[in-house]
Amino acid sequence: MQFRRVGADALLIEVDTPLNWFAALDAERAAGRLAVVDIVPGARTVLLDGVADPVGLAARLSNWTFDPASELPEPPLTVDVRFDGMDLPFVAELAGLSVAGLVDKLTSTDFMVAFCGFAPGFAYLRGLPWNIPRLPTPRTRVPAGSVALAAEFAGVYPTPSPGGWRIVGRTEAELFDVARTPPALMTPGRTVRFRAA
Missing domain, CATH: 3.30.1360.40 (Gyrase A; domain 2)
Structure with a gap:
């Protein structure tokens, strides 16, 4: 420390x-x-x-000590995802799985929001069993709601933006809303589960 x-x-x-x-x-x-x-x-x-x-x-x-048992501040969040992303076949091959096998793996994984950044509402979800390479050249525009993977993280783009992550699907979930408390749907420490829509 x-x-x-x-x-x-x-x-x-x-x-x-x-x-x-x-x-x-x-x-x-x-x-x-x-x-x-x-x-x-x-x-x-x-x-x-x-x-x-x-x-x-x-x-x-x-010299501070604390009980680490209270790591999960909120109940698990389930996010409905349509797994039709343009990089889904590439990621499946990289993982040594069929596309259906990859979707099964992603929907059976409990992801944890490790931290937030990049854009308001963008959460870095820890839990991937693979290290997924980023695109050699980022896309100039990734649609809002795109579910993507890079390195050891999964994430969902809250707004249209450039991005170099591998897109595996999309969701209609509202990731960031200033009228909501808290504005970000995914907060640090929260468990996130993807469900095939």
Whole structure:
């Protein structure tokens, strides 16, 4: 575990289990024992923003212990997906499966939202048993709702955007809505399951 000061009022913690730390720190904030504005998990980090004394907080957390049992803050989310993506045959061949076998594998996997980024509502879903290469040249426009794979992650594009991930399907789910609380449908620590539509 390492602590790095970021700017005047933020602290970056490098840890092996960022979702556990996120859940525990968020519980501390909710209980009024941690004064921070925002807690942002990453692939291998947790960023605490709006910290009055980053050096003092790092000292306090360096010997901190917590119960990691509360990693799942919300019930599993099921997302209906039409598996008809242009890269589905390529990914199936790469995985050594038929297209039907790949769909079975994707719909039987419990994905975990590791962190969010790239675009509002875009969640990096951990759980793939393969490492899927990105496209050599990104597409200039990926439709909203595209379900795609890259490296060890799955994700769903919340809006039309450029992208280099392998598209395996699409969903009608609303990934981001500013009128909803929270606006993002997929939040860190949440389990996500794909269901063939």
